[in-house]
Amino acid sequence: MSRVGKxxxxxxxTVETVVQGSKIVFKNGKNTKELExxxxxxxxLNANELSFKSIDNDPQSRAYWGTYRALANNIVIGMSTGFxxxxxxxxxxYKAAVAGKILELAxxxxxxxxxxxxEGIEISVDKNTxxxxxxxxxxxxQIAAEIREFRPPEPYKxxxxxxxxxxxxxxxxxxxxx
Numbered sequence: 001m002s003r004v005g006k007x008x009x010x011x012x013x014t015v016e017t018v019v020q021g022s023k024i025v026f027k028n029g030k031n032t033k034e035l036e037x038x039x040x041x042x043x044x045l046n047a048n049e050l051s052f053k054s055i056d057n058d059p060q061s062r063a064y065w066g067t068y069r070a071l072a073n074n075i076v077i078g079m080s081t082g083f084x085x086x087x088x089x090x091x092x093x094y095k096a097a098v099a100g101k102i103l104e105l106a107x108x109x110x111x112x113x114x115x116x117x118x119e120g121i122e123i124s125v126d127k128n129t130x131x132x133x134x135x136x137x138x139x140x141x142q143i144a145a146e147i148r149e150f151r152p153p154e155p156y157k158x159x160x161x162x163x164x165x166x167x168x169x170x171x172x173x174x175x176x177x178x
Contacts, residue, residue: 004070005053005054011049012076014028014080015027035071037068078135082135084132085143086130087129087164088162089160090153091107094106094108094161101116101117102115105147108151120135158170
């Protein structure tokens with residue numbers, strides 16, 4: 001039985017939720033997000049609480065039950081508070097700056113890297129940290145992974161771009177022959 005799917009989602013007053021058949025529509029001001037369940041789970045909306053039920057006891061149905069509950073919860077959290085990922089830049093001469101809707105990265109290459117910032121995403125740079133904010137958890141994670149991919153941290157000196165909570169296991173360098 002799904003431990004995730006069992007828990008109901010409490011919906012704040014700022015997020016308006018409507019169930020249309022197998023689709024759930026979330027509205028917050030001008031933002032609108034839809035979650036299509038394709039009839040794989042049963043949806044119950046009571047006052048300010050959204051809950052899901054599995055259609056049958058099949059393992060695939062129970063997987064959908066937890067998955068759709070988690071996706072709906074991420075939409076509600078994203079619309080009410082938002083998500084944040086923080087990246088750190090380590091290395092001599094490595095720097096980042098935001099110019100309009102473009103993130104410019106100087107990471108030791110012969111040219112600066114220009115990353116276009118997508119709509120609905122806010123990126124800010126403060127010294128050696130890049131903060132990515134938005135309402136879509138999947139999109140925030142994808143953007144953070146793409147930026148990290150430009151120069152992943154290396155294990156000898158720790159130079160590169162890493163997540164703020166990531167721990168880099170350091171390796172010992174070469175030792176001289178005796």
